[in-house]
Every structure is written in structure tokens, then in C-alpha cells.
Amino acid sequence: MSVFKNIYSQFNLKYLIKTYIIGIAFAYLAWNYIYEGGSTSIKIFIILSAILFPFATIIYDSVIDLFFGGLELRINILIFIGYKLFKIIMLFMFTIFIAPIGLIFLIVRSKISQA
Template identity: 35%
Template sequence: MNGQEVSEKIDFKKGVKSILKEIFVSLNMKYLIKSYIISAVLTLIFLSSNIPSVGMFIIIMANAILFPFSALVYDDLFSLMMGNTLFIMPIVFIFLWKLIKVILLYTFAIFIAPLGIAYILIRNRVVK
């Protein structure tokens, strides 16, 4: 390895570190904590239901890390479309809907979260 390759690796690490910092700093800490607690509970449920293969374990862990960003996509799209609309429904229906929503967002987090991460990065660049 020559000096230029080492310098490029260091620059790449700094770039990744700054992007990760930008992503996590731009989100509300309470939102992140709440989302990661939900993610941890779902991860424990998925892992305890059966012994996953190595590939499935990797996907479950990726979903656990990416869940807050997939939830961000849903939350922002929902607030954009519905605004401050108030729905009056039975609590059982609301609880069931939230449970289904969270399970679907967790299950497909590996596909939905990149949209949330891109949204955060674009929003931060536009605001600056």
C-alpha cells in the first residue's frame, strides 16, 4: 500500500463517520430511543420464536438497526398526507393497527430504511 491508498482509506472513514453523525444528530433523541426500544423488543421476539440461520440472523440484526429510519418514512409520509387530522376510533382498532404497522415496518426495514436515510441526508443538505 502506498501513501495515497492509506490517505484515501482515512478520508473514506472520515466521510462515513461524518455521514453517520449527520444522520443520527438530525433525528430527535426521544424518537430514536423509542424506536430502538421497539426494535429491540421485536428482535427478541423474532430471535426467540425459532433459531434463525446465519443469513436470517444478519437480516434480523440489519432490520433492528434500520427500523427507526423505516418508521421515519412512514411517520413523515403519514403526517404529510393527513396533517393534524384527528381520528376517533375504538382503542382496540388503533392498537391493532399500530401493532401491524410496526411489524411490517420492522420486517421490511432493510428495504424502506434507505429511503429514510436518503430523506434525512437530502433534508439536511437543503436546510443548510
């Protein structure tokens, strides 16, 4: 139980709520509109992706911050929205593979902060 407490304590509460809302909203859309009448394995994939979505986004955001931290880009709002939608779709589709890396990242970070 303390492992989960340490993992979730590494998140900013606002960030965690935002990513869960995005993950659940996309899971709702996928469940009702994309995979309507799909198999049980697809429904399990959607549920797992919604639960693990914040762990995938923390890795993505950490990598982007590592390479582009502090860089300001001024782009068209339509391009920005398209980019954000593409990012969410790709993260949601590959959450099963990215989230374990995010969990390991948060466990290591919590161990370092405790030392």
C-alpha cells in the same frame, strides 16, 4: 463520521430512542419466538432490521404526516393497538427495503438545513 452525525442530528432524541427500543424489542421477540433455530441469514436479517428500524419509521411517519398531518381520529383502542402492531410488523419485515430511502431522505434534509 460527519455524515452519521448529520443523519442522527435530524432525529429527535426521544423519537430515536423510542424507535430503537421498539425495534430491539421486536427483534428480541423474532429471535426467540418466531425464528427460533432459524438459519444464519434470518438472524442477520433480524439484526439489520433492528438497527435500521428508525430509518424506516421516519419515512413512514413523514408520509403519514404529509397526508394526514393534524387530522384527529377517534377510534376504538383495540383497533388502534391492532393497527400499531400491524404497522410495526410490516415496517420490521420491510425495513431492509424502506431504510435506504430513509437514509437518503435524512441526508438530503441535513444538506438542505446546512445550506
